[in-house]
Amino acid sequence: MVVTRRAVIFALTFLVAVAAAAVTIVLATSGSKEADTFTLKGTLYVAKCMSSGYGDLLPGAQVEVTDQSGEMLGVGAVELSDAVTNRKSGETPDLKAICTSKFSVANIPTGRKMYGVHVGNANRGVIWKPESEAKQGFELSIGS
Known part of the structure; x- marks a missing residue:
């Protein structure tokens, strides 16, 4: 050849x-x-965090992000609490204190109608936001 x-x-x-x-x-x-994903960020405020009843919200607790159809979009974790109000260094813990923790879940796909965030046990429920608001972040308050 x-x-x-x-x-x-x-x-x-x-x-x-x-x-x-x-x-x-x-x-x-x-x-x-x-470009088709974003990092969902949030802040978790837990009132009376120094008392019992919030063990499911401790650092490391799972944060789940779902869409309106129930599809799991991502999983993250609550970070170590960075602030406890009503308490000075060396002071006895105030049982009415509010602990503030952050969380983030990366690679959340865009284009969904609603985004739901769930933290803690099944009794805590899901907080829903449309995409434009979800991209701005979530603020979850638990306790009174």
Whole structure:
């Protein structure tokens, strides 16, 4: 079999075109995936956090994000409480204190009607927001 110079050039040109198309597809796909997600952030305020009854809301507690159809969109965790009001360093814990904790759940897909956040046991319920508000963050208050 005789391979002509013209056939070699054609084959190389074809391979370069296929490689360029593959690189373009990969770059287009990876760029759009990031734009189609967001990180849902929130703050959890727990009143009387120093008393019993809130063990399901301690740091490490699971944070679940779902959409209006009940599909699980992401899971995160409550972070270590960064502030306890009504308490000074070295003071006896105030049982009426309000603990403030943060949470975030990355890679939440966009384009859903409603986003629900649930923290703690099944009795706590779900807080719902439309996408525009969910992107601004959630503030959950528990206790009185």
